[in-house]
Amino acid sequence: MTAYIVRRLLIMPFILFGVTLLIFGMLTQLSATQRAALYVADVPKKGADMQRVIDQYGLDDPIPQQYVRWIRNVARGDLGFSKTGKEPVATLIWRLLPASLELAIWSALPILLIGIRLGILSARQHNRLPDHVMRVFSIIGTSTPSFVAGLLLLMVFSARLGILPTGERLVPNNQGIVDDASQWISVTRMYTFDALINGRLDIFWDALKHLILPIITLSYVNWAILLRVMRSSMLETMNQDYVRTARAKGLDFNTVVQKHARPNALLPIITLGGGLMIGLMNGVAITETVFNYPGLGKRFVSAASNLDIVTVLGFTLFNGVVLIIGNLIIDMLYATVDPRVRLN
Secondary structure (H helix, E strand, O other), X not given: OHHHHXXXXXXXXXXXXXXXXXXXXXXXXXXXXXXXXXXOOOOOOOHHHHHHHHHHHXXXXXXXXXXXXXXXXXXXXXXXXEOOOOEEHHHHHHHHHHHHHHHHHHHHHHHHHHHHHHHHHHHHOOOOHHHHHHHHHHHHHHHOOHHHHHHHHHHXXXXXXXXXXXXXXXXXXXXXXXXXXXXXXXXXXXXXXXXXXXXXXXXXXXXXXXXXXXXXXXXXXHHHHHHHXXXXXXXXXXXXXXXXXXXXXXXXXXXHHHHHHHHHHOHHHHHHHHHHHHHHHOOOHHHHHHOOOXXXXXXXXXXXXXXXXXXXXXXXXXXXXXXXXXXXXXXXXXXXXXXXXXXX
């Protein structure tokens, strides 16, 4: 296992190098004047002032020198200045990350637990009524765009019934929810968890209400995917010789499913579920935009719509790093569960 982890860790720098090279290659397609405008809050009006910015950042230097300088800036957390966010890109990502992470955490439990259970139920009731219902459910889920599902939920639960809010969630320490801002202890910068830490169930409920509809939207779409994969994996596993042998020995069907079929059928879910979680952590652009949720995904859409190139590329670099680290963790989990992977 140690040798497998070491091999994966040795590959990571090369993958990161490829990601940074690709993103820097996109930057080099812009002229020096265009790139200079990405590093300053106020674009100089005079040509001489713009040239000073170009000279300051070495944008006329040879490409290898520019790449090395850019990598050093990235290592220091300097990803440029966001025109749409009116602040450095690194600061913008750091400020919005807790909101996306909070949505990812609350969405992960229903997505994984219910999606896997539905897949197992469908496989156990193969070609029976529950199986047919689950298959129709998965087809509708995979063919329904997330923005359509989100808008339907908003129309029903917000516009018509008025049960759940539609606007952006409130910030406890600067919008009058807390009488004295010093009384609010921000530990995680995730409102639901900080509200529990501060013992404020009213703030917890307000933050949770803003999460319910996005969670349902993300869960419904991902349930359909997990259901199909888990169902096919379970059916394949239950046709294996060792499962037939266990049944021939007289073991109860439920015991065979729980102790023999399910653990092996879960192997593909590790890869698929891990990928879904990485996507949630990087910010779900469409869902966050539909529900006006202040996360990374919504800001990415805003930056792309306003041609804020440096913000888009900064987010792309961040997403690439998260994806690489997440895939490393997935590979390690897969190798832990399935010894054949690390022995190959």
